[in-house]
Amino acid sequence: MEWFFPKTVDEVIELLGKEDAVLHGGGTMLLRGGLRPSGKMVDLSGVESLRQIVMEGGVTSLGGGVTYAEAARRLGESDPDHILVQSLGKAAATPLRNRITLGGSVMAQPLWSDLLGPLTALGAELRLEGKNSGFFEMAEFLRSPELRSGNLIHSLRFPSVSWRTWYHRETRTSFDYPAFTLSLLCRQEGGRVKELRVVLTGTSKKVERLLGVEERFQGRDAEERNFRNLEEFLPETFVDRPHGSASYLRSVAAVALERGLRKLMGGDAA
Amino acid sequence: MRGSFVVNGSVREWEFPEDMRLLDLLRREGYGEVKCGCREGMCGSCCVLLEEKIVNSCQVLAASATNKQIRTVEALSEGEEPHPLVTAFAEAGAVQCGFCTPGMILAAYCLLRDNPDPSEEEIKRALDGNYCRCTGYVKIFDAVQRGARKMREKEVQE
Numbered sequence: 001m002e003w004f005f006p007k008t009v010d011e012v013i014e015l016l017g018k019e020d021a022v023l024h025g026g027g028t029m030l031l032r033g034g035l036r037p038s039g040k041m042v043d044l045s046g047v048e049s050l051r052q053i054v055m056e057g058g059v060t061s062l063g064g065g066v067t068y069a070e071a072a073r074r075l076g077e078s079d080p081d082h083i084l085v086q087s088l089g090k091a092a093a094t095p096l097r098n099r100i101t102l103g104g105s106v107m108a109q110p111l112w113s114d115l116l117g118p119l120t121a122l123g124a125e126l127r128l129e130g131k132n133s134g135f136f137e138m139a140e141f142l143r144s145p146e147l148r149s150g151n152l153i154h155s156l157r158f159p160s161v162s163w164r165t166w167y168h169r170e171t172r173t174s175f176d177y178p179a180f181t182l183s184l185l186c187r188q189e190g191g192r193v194k195e196l197r198v199v200l201t202g203t204s205k206k207v208e209r210l211l212g213v214e215e216r217f218q219g220r221d222a223e224e225r226n227f228r229n230l231e232e233f234l235p236e237t238f239v240d241r242p243h244g245s246a247s248y249l250r251s252v253a254a255v256a257l258e259r260g261l262r263k264l265m266g267g268d269a270a
Numbered sequence: 271m272r273g274s275f276v277v278n279g280s281v282r283e284w285e286f287p288e289d290m291r292l293l294d295l296l297r298r299e300g301y302g303e304v305k306c307g308c309r310e311g312m313c314g315s316c317c318v319l320l321e322e323k324i325v326n327s328c329q330v331l332a333a334s335a336t337n338k339q340i341r342t343v344e345a346l347s348e349g350e351e352p353h354p355l356v357t358a359f360a361e362a363g364a365v366q367c368g369f370c371t372p373g374m375i376l377a378a379y380c381l382l383r384d385n386p387d388p389s390e391e392e393i394k395r396a397l398d399g400n401y402c403r404c405t406g407y408v409k410i411f412d413a414v415q416r417g418a419r420k421m422r423e424k425e426v427q428e
Binding site: 045 | 271288289291311312314317320323324325326329330333334377380395397398399400
């Protein structure tokens with residue numbers, strides 16, 4: 001194993017061209033997955049531009065090297081209810097949140113991710129540098145495994161829109177991996193639901209936007225909202241987990257979804 | 271490989287394997303206060319401050335910590351004078367087997383550095399990466415509150 005300590009994105013891209021190059025952000029996923037003795041470890045901690053957080057022109061941009069803790073802290077300063085503050089602030093535990101980077105987490109796409117759902121709900125785009133330089137929507141990145149090699153996640157960006165938010169991670173204890181997560185974003189105008197986004201993670205598809213739920217509530221005012229039988233909108237893609245069977249998790253998700261929707265739309269939050 | 275580290279204020283130059291974890295390197299070099307627990311980033315007994323952020327040293331490759339500041343719990347106390355948090359843990363009876371204590375104190379230190387008067391909920395959240403299998407946590411939370419009071423009093427006196 002050989003280590004490299006680049007200072008610029010250009011140096012990283014050059015190193016990415018080498019055989020067996022492995023990007024090292026916080027390193028937690030690499031240790032979990034096992035280290036390759038022949039790997040060329042490219043440590044990203046010296047690349048300043050990957051740690052930048054910029055909020056201007058109606059867009060929020062988070063560097064790929066920003067840690068969960070730093071992202072939650074900075075976003076929370078201007079919007080304590082931001083969906084990423086809720087999700088990243090609860091993910092893993094404090095010492096790990098100080099190491100896990102956004103870029104590493106998006107690249108690794110672990111089933112228990114607390115990042116992919118909220119980013120999808122926010123309509124985030126990834127800026128890649130390397131083999132496929134450019135901006136890519138989250139959904140496109142997730143369904144294109146070839147984008148995961150030969151590229152560096154330089155940053156993620158999403159519109160700085162003010163949402164009512166609700167985030168749920170289904171765990172047995174607070175430090176558990178979630179069996180699934182639900183990310184809800186809602187905007188209302190004049191008592192009507194102007195826009196609703198609902199994203200589920202943890203199923204065999206990893207990330208799914210629940211368009212049926214969104215359509216049921218969008219454009220509706222308080223009297224027209226129907227919170228019954230939400231389970232019919234949940235996919236059949238739940239899988240058996242240590243937390244419970246697929247059918248159990250689907251039922252639990254329906255209860256969580258109803259709670260979240262009621263809370264966001266001013267109904268009973270019980 | 272060879273690398274330089276600043277550990278508890280002193281520059282250290284060490285030879286170590288490229289895939290060695292910071293936990294193993296620190297323990298090899300005599301920093302026994304960094305405990306080896308789960309090696310999976312779950313228990314928090316190996317916590318150190320890396321560039322003043324609390325991390326699990328078992329989840330940090332030593333190479334990635336070269337040329338960086340590392341502090342263990344021993345760096346908190348000044349000379350013979352124990353840190354107020356250390357005293358608070360002893361007074362509150364928050365130390366039983368003591369294995370989790372270095373990590374607990376560092377986690378509490380990071381919390382109180384940013385938030386001198388935390389609520390119980392904030393204490394629980396800050397210590398969410400540190401397991402204790404002896405105390406049931408009640409005395410640990412009590413120790414953090416006690417330590418917070420001591421640190422505030424010390425600040426007023428200074």
